[in-house]
């Protein structure tokens with residue numbers, strides 16, 4: 510049976526992704542009442558996706574497809590893309606949210622982890638968007654919400670690959686948005702600052718302490734704020750969204766600071782006492 514709307518979310522097993530699923534479900538119920546909707550949940554952790562699926566179907570009666578997939582695996586993505594390319598609905602939303610980081614100097618980074626970051630943060634986002642766009646262009650309304658980061662505003666030593674991958678996400682989103690301006694597809698990049706999700710634990714290298722840069726705490730934004738702001742922005746066809754006033758302010762300051770000054774600030778960051786092994 511065909512559904513009025515289809516929502517595809519990557520990285521739906523935890524953090525922002527799971528919250529996006531629940532918030533979008535509420536929005537659809539509020540906006541379209543008892544219409545039938547389909548959710549497609551993607552991540553590696555099948556058990557977590559299943560429990561979210563159960564919640565969505567019990568609470569709202571929505572159809573939910575759980576598609577476990579390692580987005581860093583090209584062959585697994587090929588199978589996934591075939592499934593996604595067949596989806597058709599009047600109202601469609603793709604939330605490219607899956608992502609990972611790596612705290613530490615690039616010279617001591619693991620090449621395999623770097624490859625996975627490239628594949629998940631950039632390649633999968635591009636491939637999923639490309640696979641779904643033909644159907645999205647035929648829909649009555651369609652939305653692509655790409656989860657970037659405040660880190661996209663600035664080259665960040667000890668977070669170099671991650672920040673660069675998010676520059677890709679914002680640049681790609683801006684260009685795609687212009688290309689699709691005369692279609693029903695709205696494209697938005699949401700750029701959160703730090704939030705309490707599973708992200709930090711995944712990004713922390715083995716054996717490294719949880720100690721944080723002191724001023725980082727000030728930037729923390731709640732998951733609810735990130736998800737609500739992101740959804741609001743894409744539904745209102747805004748190009749970019751910085752959840753919370755402090756993150757907007759931080760982005761504004763970085764963007765309006767001369768590059769030579771930013772280089773000076775970043776070079777004087779606190780260095781680790783122990784050299785990279």
Ligand SMILES: NC(=O)c1ccc[n+]([C@@H]2O[C@H](COP(=O)([O-])OP(=O)(O)OC[C@H]3O[C@@H](n4cnc5c(N)ncnc54)[C@H](OP(=O)(O)O)[C@@H]3O)[C@@H](O)[C@H]2O)c1
Pocket residue numbers: 519520521522523524525526551552553554555578579580581606607608609610629656657658659700701702703704705706707708709711
């Ligand atoms: N939290 C922050 O401070 C922060 C700030 C700015 C931007 N972001 C961005 O927000 C997005 C969501 O992250 P989060 O904060 O919610 O962190 P999270 O709790 O660690 O969630 C990351 C999600 O990505 C999925 N994922 C990771 N690697 C994957 C792979 N190889 N294949 C498929 N799915 C994969 C994870 O699922 P499985 O492990 O089950 O596969 C999980 O659902 C990311 O793009 C991140 O860069 C986070």
